[in-house]
Amino acid sequence: MMKSVFTKAWFWLAPFLFIATTVVAAPIQLRSLTIPAEYRDANIQSLGQDSTLFLVEWNRVVTEGEKAELEKTGARILDFIPESTFLVRAQNPAALEQLDFVARVLSYRAPMKAEPGLAKAQFERVAPWVVVELAADSSPDSLRPFALGNIIRFGKLAYLAQIENARLSEVAALDSVLWVERYEAPRLLELSAKDLGISVLADPPAAPPTLTGYESGTKAISAELAYGVGFSGAGQIIGYADTGLDQGNMNSLIADFRGQVKSGHAIALGGMSWGDPHSHGTHVAGSISGSGASSGGAIRGTAWGAKLVAEGMWSDIMNNIFPPGVDVIFRTAYDQGARIHSNSWGRDTQGGYDAMARQVDTYLYDKPDFLAVFAAGNSGADMNKDGVIDEKSVGSPATAKNVMSVGASKNLLLTGGIQKPLKELRDGATKWGVEPLASSFLSEDLKGMAGFSSRGPTADGRIKPDLVAPGTNIVSARSSHPKAGEGWGVFDSSYLYMGGTSMATPVLSGALGVQREFLQRKLGRDTMSAALLKAYAVVSAEDLFPGQFGIRPQGQEQPTVRPNNHEGWGRITLSGLADTATILELQDNATGVATGEEFRLTWTITDAGSRPLRVALAYTDAPPAASSQVALVNDLDLEITTPSGAKLYPNGKTAPDNRNNLESIDVATQEVGNYQLVVRGRNVPQGRAGKQAFALVVVR
DSSP, rough: BBBBOOOOOOBBOHHHHHHHHHHHHHHEEEOOEETTTOOOOSOOOTTTTTTTTTEEEEEEEOOOHHHHHHHHTTOEEEEEEETEEEEOSSSOOOHHTTTEEEEEEOOHHHHBBBBTGGGGGOOOOOOOOEEEEOOTTTGGGTTTTSSSSSOEEETTTTTEEEEEEEGGHHHHHOTTEEEEEOOOOOOEEOOOOOTTOOOOOOSSSSSSOOOSOOOTSGGGGTTTHHHHHTOSTTTTTEEEEESOOOOSOOOGGGGTTTTTEEEEOOOTTTOOOOSSSSSSHHHHHHEEEEEOOOGTTTOOOOOSSSSEEEOEETTTTTTTOOOOOHHHHHHHHHHTOOOEEEEEEEEEOTTTTOOHHHHHHHHOOOOOOOOOOOOOOOOOOOOOOOSOOOSOOOSSSSTOOOSSSEEEEOOOOSSOOOOOGGGSSSTTHHHHHSTTTTOOOOOTTTTOOOOOOOOOTTTOOOOOOOOEOSSSSSEEEEOOOOTOOOOTTTTTTEEEEEEEEHHHHHHHHHHHHHHHHHHHHTTTTSSHHHHHHHHHHHTTOOOOEEEEOOOOOTOSSSSSSBBTTTTOOOOOOGGGGOOGEEEEEEEEEEEEEEEEEEEEEEEEESSOSSSSSSEEOOOOOOOOOOBBSSOSSSEEEEEEOOEEEOOEEEESSSSOOOOOSSSEESSSSSSSSEEEEEEEEETTTTOOOTTTEEEEEEEO
């Protein structure tokens, strides 16, 4: 039996702040270049003639008082570049250098504002589309002399424009412009049968397949345990943006969606219908909250008690999705009451954090009760031939820090769909040709990861994906649109097989809906932060270590226990909803901590028991400047002191984590006695009222 006693305290850490003030100028890490610590502009007095944009680097952690003191000089703070530099507009930069907390002031010039490789566009014949981010005090009118056509809103202070390649450097030099990068349209993260070199039949099989219960992927995450105690996502509204839903008509939806859809919206640029001429969107929708009416409830979405907001992004002109700006996608669902949003699309950035990821983080920071879920991508491959999937292949916007990024674990389905060893799939010998990958199949072992699932970390070293869910040979709803395809094969007249992180994402999004219903009942209120939902999902997830191949001298499928850059924090599970006594604390702290403040929690264990102690800290962080290489802005640190005095740090580290806004500590072997937990505001330069809100979950 455990006795838990919680006490909470807030105070300034004078010793901590004193240590922090010893920080001096450090390299400023931009996406385009790194500015060495020793670099100084030759003559700050002469700067500001052609530009009023400056980088102002602090020589210590940031306080709200110092920011106010800077603004008293007439400067305006525009953005932040982790971990100690503000991007400001100033008419008198020399005055900034006189402030005792300023390490240096540098002019923010065109080469710092353009992504690496953008200059290559100057040699192309076709004028590229670019994303241009503007300062908050600027107007898109400044771009009109350079744009070849319409300027399209892309997100908060961000715009799409087609600009002559020879004039890109002029645009970057504009005093209104903070960042310019090449625009590449996101695409479905579909792993088609054609991509895998498989031809599928359009007709249903002659005999109905024998049901095993694993078809939808829900059995693999113990969803039936949640259903058994009355949780199905009831009262939840989940949005998704994809190729659409069925024929886009509320009056003629296929059986699995009758009564399940709150609203449908055509949001593609130039789109006229929210119908699904592809199959992808309908399959996704079925995995979220399809009722299973066509299968007698046997094949249904994870949150079959929830309602859907369907957003169709299919463009017949593009023959792919053609999404509008991030704020349009999310606002459409948010205004309909959705607080979870599933997205099985993106682009391959090899871990890069781009303008799309920043815009996603910006929206989520502005709406902290809204959680966007994104597929990690299908770029996983073993190109170095060591029998383990290589890292650094996760795509954007799954690289965003405030989202839930989803990788694909294996479902358990031994017949139907695609049943070939990886080495026999298209390019399989190249991507997965070394054992034990070569002879493995797509869905033969629940402890396994899909070989195609993209791995982290991000380019700045953050852990991704966050979680995984079954994403191979998933059976879900089939669109009745006359143009719809057959996915990985026809299950029957109502369902298709499909696979990819595209399929894992809606399974997990539905699971989040079920968990959100549970948390609402547990807390006794309808509202909660996305961070709390994220922390609970992580702390209750199932670690897949070491993976299906076991411990291997040359390296196993999961390199370490959770978290790692293959499974993240593990496979989502709903088993905990049937055992609520394990929850010791659900802390949704909307006030948060400032730089140098601490939140403390203590509890006493009288019987160590057999179950591990798990703690997760999550928070929705402010977006970084678009030009920043490092994404984390506000840095909170989690630390636990055991009864014997040992210090435990998160994410498998032996020191505080200064990269992730999702941190966890697992204590496998507990001690009897008092545990002390601290959430520390190491550096909160962009908090609301100087503080960073957070969520904390403790389970046993």
